[in-house]
Amino acid sequence: MDADRPARIAGIEAAFPEHVLGQTAAREAAARLFRGRLPGLDRLLALYEHAGIATRRCCMPLTWYLEGAGFAERNRLFVAHAERLLGAATERLLGRLELDAGEIDAVVCVTSTGIAAPSLDARLAERLGLRNDVERTPLFGLGCAGGILGLGRAATLARARPGTRVLLLVTELCSLALRREDTSKANLVACALFGDAAAALLLSTTAKGPAVAASGEHRMPDSLDVMGWRIEDDGLGVLFSPAIPEIARTAVRPAAAAFLARHGHELAGIDAFAVHPGGAKVLQALREALEMPEADAEMAAAVLREVGNVSAVSVLLVLQRLMARRSWQRALALALGPGFTAGFALLEQPP
Numbered sequence: 001m002d003a004d005r006p007a008r009i010a011g012i013e014a015a016f017p018e019h020v021l022g023q024t025a026a027r028e029a030a031a032r033l034f035r036g037r038l039p040g041l042d043r044l045l046a047l048y049e050h051a052g053i054a055t056r057r058c059c060m061p062l063t064w065y066l067e068g069a070g071f072a073e074r075n076r077l078f079v080a081h082a083e084r085l086l087g088a089a090t091e092r093l094l095g096r097l098e099l100d101a102g103e104i105d106a107v108v109c110v111t112s113t114g115i116a117a118p119s120l121d122a123r124l125a126e127r128l129g130l131r132n133d134v135e136r137t138p139l140f141g142l143g144c145a146g147g148i149l150g151l152g153r154a155a156t157l158a159r160a161r162p163g164t165r166v167l168l169l170v171t172e173l174c175s176l177a178l179r180r181e182d183t184s185k186a187n188l189v190a191c192a193l194f195g196d197a198a199a200a201l202l203l204s205t206t207a208k209g210p211a212v213a214a215s216g217e218h219r220m221p222d223s224l225d226v227m228g229w230r231i232e233d234d235g236l237g238v239l240f241s242p243a244i245p246e247i248a249r250t251a252v253r254p255a256a257a258a259f260l261a262r263h264g265h266e267l268a269g270i271d272a273f274a275v276h277p278g279g280a281k282v283l284q285a286l287r288e289a290l291e292m293p294e295a296d297a298e299m300a301a302a303v304l305r306e307v308g309n310v311s312a313v314s315v316l317l318v319l320q321r322l323m324a325r326r327s328w329q330r331a332l333a334l335a336l337g338p339g340f341t342a343g344f345a346l347l348e349q350p351p
Helices: 023-034 041-048 062-067 071-097 120-128 143-160 185-193 244-262 280-290 294-307 311-325
Strands: 008-015 019-022 055-058 106-111 135-140 166-173 196-204 211-219 227-232 235-240 272-275 330-337 341-348
Touching (some): 008 211, 023 055, 023 062, 023 185, 041 185, 055 294, 071 120, 071 235, 106 120, 120 166, 135 143, 143 196, 143 330, 143 341, 185 235, 211 244, 244 280, 244 341, 272 280, 272 311, 280 330, 294 311, 311 330
Parallel strands (some): 106 135
Antiparallel strands (some): 019 055, 166 196, 330 341
């Protein structure tokens, strides 16, 4: 029956801003920005060398971040760059799939690093020429887990109406959330890790790619202060707990095993992983906890090394590489985000 057909991934494309920031330059800029304002700065700056990042992409040139801008200006730039990057990723995807924008039936749009009303999906509908009756679902606040949780929501929509084409749009422009006056260690960590990117993914029951066989999530109890935003007068203040690597090491495996068991599978039957590389320590913790194959750990590490942590977009970049590899049958995609929540997607290759 059509209702039993899974949603399949037709393709994924990404877009990045033009400014390339090397980690050495980022470290030097952080030293200038926080010198005399953050105790123990010289010791803390060592995290730039251990972050597993070589380069990343940013919406604005480095000098702009040092000069500073108010929240209104940063958010205005967020909307403009998000619309441009999502448009570029979508046009690239539709061109490769030989589809017209008018053939898209629904859009799920994920972001947590800026505010837009009308939402980004409405702005993209105008820019790309989507139909006036396209169904839009904007999602905010999912953080780094947004790529996987958005994939799950989009797959549910595609499966509910077999044959429809659902476009998943994910963008995080983390650099534009930088607050110069925030002298917390968490803000320094954010400066060391985060970059900017956008991705577009298309799902349909009629596509030929990997099936989203199941999706789900697990919220850790008493964990609302682990990750997220604080709303401050000058914008969104980053919230990070140093406990995140330990949570990844101890809590993710049982949560993943429980998710798989609900759908008749077990970790032993997973032959590939696409995980969000939140940072070198978190990635190592996930590698140990899930007993990830070396190739999968390196695939995630390569994304981190080349573009930094781009929040919800990161796991889709890893998934894009996994799809190109094809040497797997059943994969588990996962990411961690505010809530504190683990998002899961079980992927299966076509028979």
